[in-house]
Amino acid sequence: MSQTWTRVAGGLIGGVVATVVGIVAAGGFASADQVDPVSGGNVTGANAFALILAVGIAVGFGVYAAIEYAQTQRLDSIARQFDTRTIVLMPLAIACNIVLGQAVATVLKVPIYLDSIGTILVGALAGPIPGALTGALSNLIWAYVVPPPLNGPTAGAFALVAAVIGLMAGIFGRMGWYRPRPDTPPRKLALGGGLAIALILVMALLAYLGYTRIMGDASLLPSGDDRVFLVLGWLAIALVAGTIVGLVVLLVLRRDLTAAYVVVMGVMTGLVAAAISAPISANVFGGVTGAGTDFLVLAFRQAGSDIQQATLGQGFISDPIDKVTTFFVVYIILGAMAVRTRARFPQGEFLVERFDHEGSRA
Numbered sequence: 264m265s266q267t268w269t270r271v272a273g274g275l276i277g278g279v280v281a282t283v284v285g286i287v288a289a290g291g292f293a294s295a296d297q298v299d300p301v302s303g304g305n306v307t308g309a310n311a312f313a314l315i316l317a318v319g320i321a322v323g324f325g326v327y328a329a330i331e332y333a334q335t336q337r338l339d340s341i342a343r344q345f346d347t348r349t350i351v352l353m354p355l356a357i358a359c360n361i362v363l364g365q366a367v368a369t370v371l372k373v374p375i376y377l378d379s380i381g382t383i384l385v386g387a388l389a390g391p392i393p394g395a396l397t398g399a400l401s402n403l404i405w406a407y408v409v410p411p412p413l414n415g416p417t418a419g420a421f422a423l424v425a426a427v428i429g430l431m432a433g434i435f436g437r438m439g440w441y442r443p444r445p446d447t448p449p450r451k452l453a454l455g456g457g458l459a460i461a462l463i464l465v466m467a468l469l470a471y472l473g474y475t476r477i478m479g480d481a482s483l484l485p486s487g488d489d490r491v492f493l494v495l496g497w498l499a500i501a502l503v504a505g506t507i508v509g510l511v512v513l514l515v516l517r518r519d520l521t522a523a524y525v526v527v528m529g530v531m532t533g534l535v536a537a538a539i540s541a542p543i544s545a546n547v548f549g550g551v552t553g554a555g556t557d558f559l560v561l562a563f564r565q566a567g568s569d570i571q572q573a574t575l576g577q578g579f580i581s582d583p584i585d586k587v588t589t590f591f592v593v594y595i596i597l598g599a600m601a602v603r604t605r606a607r608f609p610q611g612e613f614l615v616e617r618f619d620h621e622g623s624r625a
Contacts, residue, residue: 267340270330278323282423285315306416308547313406313419320399320426324392344390344609352388353397356381360401360425365413375585379428383593386432387441388608394429401425417552424540428586431532432593439613440524441597447520455523456514462526463507466584506591525594529587536586537578545574 289311331338364378382401386394399422406419435441447455513522544550550560550570559580563573597605597614605614 266331266334270327270334270340273330274323274327277326278319281322282315282319285318286312289315309406309417309420312543312547313403313422316420316423317399317403320395320423341392344392346389346609348608349385349389349393353385353393353400356385356397357401357404360397361405361409361413361415364401364405364418365415368415375581375588377585377589379425379586380589380592380596382425382429383432383589384596386429386434387436387593387597387614388605388610389433390437390609391430391433393609394431394433395426396429398425398427398429399423417548420543420547421540424536424543427539428532428536431528431535432590433610435528436610436613440521440528441594441614442521443598443616444520444524445517445616447518449518452514452518452520455520459510459514459523459526462530463510463587466530466587506588509591509595521594525590526587529590530583532590533583533586534579537575537582540582541571541575541578544578545570550574550577 328338328341331340359381360378363380364376367375367377378401379398382394382398385397402415402418402422402425405413405415406417409415510522510526513519544552544560550564550573559577560570560573563576564570568576602615605611608614
């Protein structure tokens, strides 16, 4: 275990140092004359920042691999996460991220994303490294490979955020947090369910306070002629509402304590993602990325917050809601998979119910 933490620490330090050096060398990214009048984002700054982040991620991964090889003369912890199933799943997950994320961003412009379902699914099934790689590649391909109207010019700058989401999803999977826990004893269920409901109520309150600032803005209404995007956009709204209902059903009818784990995973990931993405949004884009979250940033600015406070406030409202919804969707997908299929992935043993030697749930 100490060797693992040495690799992780080395990789993080290497990645951070490379990123900081790149940012210092670039001398900043925000500039009014770089703002794209179509997307509203600073595409030039995003491109430069995305390149620096890509190099930083590559350096961090290289340092991790180098330390592991120096310790063991092998790269087993990396290789065992990339079996054939993982390699086949990753392109499908990337496509899901891009299509659904672009639909939400361009049609409804609501303050959520839903662009990390594939990332979290890969992280849960395969491990932290495939999850992180899926997240980073999704954003880079979305920004620089996919043609209009599916491309997202500003997505590349947030590749690091997507990588961290995948990394956390993989760690949660290894901890067994996605494992179904039906028929949980009442005392444990009451404690976990109470925590989950409390977190949901806090998120609902924050969302209400934030959304009331932008009520009446016509730009929040659906737009565009693409019926596929329109349907997917409304699907995003249905997913958020369905998440609340689904979590209650899991807790009350199935007595599945994993519903509480889903909420905790979503909130934790959302807060971390907000803390990382807020400085990027503020310093590279001036808070304007062309997504539905721009309206919350504007609302905070009108209330007197500076750009750093506005982007952080927007993130703390949008990201936990988005990630709880996304983790719940992934949990439903995992539950719909055949147990044998799920168990054959690199982290499959952590995704199935546990039973004792007498056949009772452990």
